Amino acid sequence: xxxxxxxxxxxxSIARFWSSSLAAEMEYQFNxxxxxxxxxxxxxxxxxxxxxxxxxGQQLGGWSWDAALVVLGIYTLLNGFSxxxxxxxxxxxxxxxxxxxLDFVLLKPMDSQxxxxxxxxxxxxxxxxxxxxxxxxxxxxxxxxxxxxxxILTGGLMVLAGxxxxxxxxxxxxxxxxxxxxxxxxxxxxxxLLAAGQYPVSAYPPALRLVFTTLLPxxxxxxxxxxxxxxxxxxxxxxxxxALAGLSLLGSRALWRLALxxxxxxxx
Numbered sequence: 183x184x185x186x187x188x189x190x191x192x193x194x195s196i197a198r199f200w201s202s203s204l205a206a207e208m209e210y211q212f213n214x215x216x217x218x219x220x221x222x223x224x225x226x227x228x229x230x231x232x233x234x235x236x237x238x239g240q241q242l243g244g245w246s247w248d249a250a251l252v253v254l255g256i257y258t259l260l261n262g263f264s265x266x267x268x269x270x271x272x273x274x275x276x277x278x279x280x281x282x283x284l285d286f287v288l289l290k291p292m293d294s295q296x297x298x299x300x301x302x303x304x305x306x307x308x309x310x311x312x313x314x315x316x317x318x319x320x321x322x323x324x325x326x327x328x329x330x331x332x333x334i335l336t337g338g339l340m341v342l343a344g345x346x347x348x349x350x351x352x353x354x355x356x357x358x359x360x361x362x363x364x365x366x367x368x369x370x371x372x373x374x375l376l377a378a379g380q381y382p383v384s385a386y387p388p389a390l391r392l393v394f395t396t397l398l399p400x401x402x403x404x405x406x407x408x409x410x411x412x413x414x415x416x417x418x419x420x421x422x423x424x425a426l427a428g429l430s431l432l433g434s435r436a437l438w439r440l441a442l443x444x445x446x447x448x449x450x
Contacts, residue, residue, distance in 0.1 A: 192296055200303040207305050217306040221262075225313055228254060228380060235385070243385030250382060251321030252408040256341060257380040259314030260348055260403060264373075265307025268349060271299055272356035279359045284445070295438050299353060318411065327412050336420060337411030343427035344403040348376070350430035357434070360441040379404040402426055 207213075232254060235242045242250055275298050278284040287294055322329065329337065355372060375398055378386070383394050383401040394400040402423045409415035 192292060195292060196296075196300050199301050203303045204305055213306065214309070218309045221310045221313060225258060225310075225317075228258070232381070235381075243382045245382045245384065246325065248321050248324035249408070249412055251324070252318050252411060253382050253404050254380050255314045255317030255319075255321055256344070256404045256407050257314070258317060259311050259341070260344060260379070262307040262310030262312075262314055263345060264348065264352070265310060266304050267300065267302075267307075268352045270302040270304045272352050274298070274302065275356045276359040279445075288442070288445075294442070295353070295435065299349070318408075322411055325412060329411060329413060333411065333413050336415065337407060340402075340407035340410040340415070340420060340423050343423045344407050346427040347399055347402055347430050350427075350434040351376075353434045354437055357438050357441045360445050376400060376403065382408070399426055 232242075232250060233247075236247045236250075245253070275284075278287065278298075287297055290297060327333075351372060378390075378394060379400040383391055383405040386394065391401075395402075406415060406419050406423050410420060
């Protein structure tokens with residue numbers, strides 16, 4: 183089958199999925215106001231907590247207040263992305279495995295991983311993504327940085343790498359529900375651990391810094407993209423982030439294929 187036609191068919195299907203999801207969700211428009219208010223309160227709390235680490239001329243792990251805002255902004259953006267796509271879709275994956283309705287997904291003429299990852303779009307994470315983006319812009323400008331096209335492109339690439347790594351971590355955990363039933367508890371643990379990304383990694387002790395760079399790549403979710411946008415990233419960290427994103431995506435794909443070979447329908 184022609185790859186171009188397959189991508190086009192998948193893209194049209196996803197566009198229809200998202201259109202129907204948005205139509206269904208927007209029947210409850212008051213929820214949008216509640217979500218915006220909740221996001222503003224959460225962000226205000228994060229800003230207050232971050233401000234506690236800064237005094238007169240004080241820095242956090244070598245980061246100024248304005249530069250740390252970029253890190254927090256990227257974290258907020260990624261958290262909004264999780265609410266928009268990861269939680270609604272990968273949460274359903276766990277339920278489908280438990281109920282046996284995953285059978286119907288596997289029979290569809292569409293790649294099962296794509297279908298499971300992009301079937302639903304929740305608009306309630308979009309305000310958080312927009313606020314995160316605004317915080318990144320404000321922090322960058324207040325830091326006195328005037329990024330050129332190369333810096334913006336590198337920063338955008340690193341944010342995309344962070345999104346890919348985050349997706350892969352979520353999908354791998356959700357896919358293991360084929361072997362383990364109570365896997366959703368592990369995703370809550372993952373969310374708690376990833377919350378460390380709202381602060382620069384250099385602010386943590388050396389042992390945690392090593393963990394957040396290797397075992398749990400929090401550094402490549404927020405700190406390295408922030409460094410890239412501020413023109414502080416070196417080529418080695420950028421290449422490492424891109425390589426890690428590619429490997430994590432391939433790893434999630436390989437694990438899914440392995441999981442399907444071990445899948446036994448709960449409905450049979």
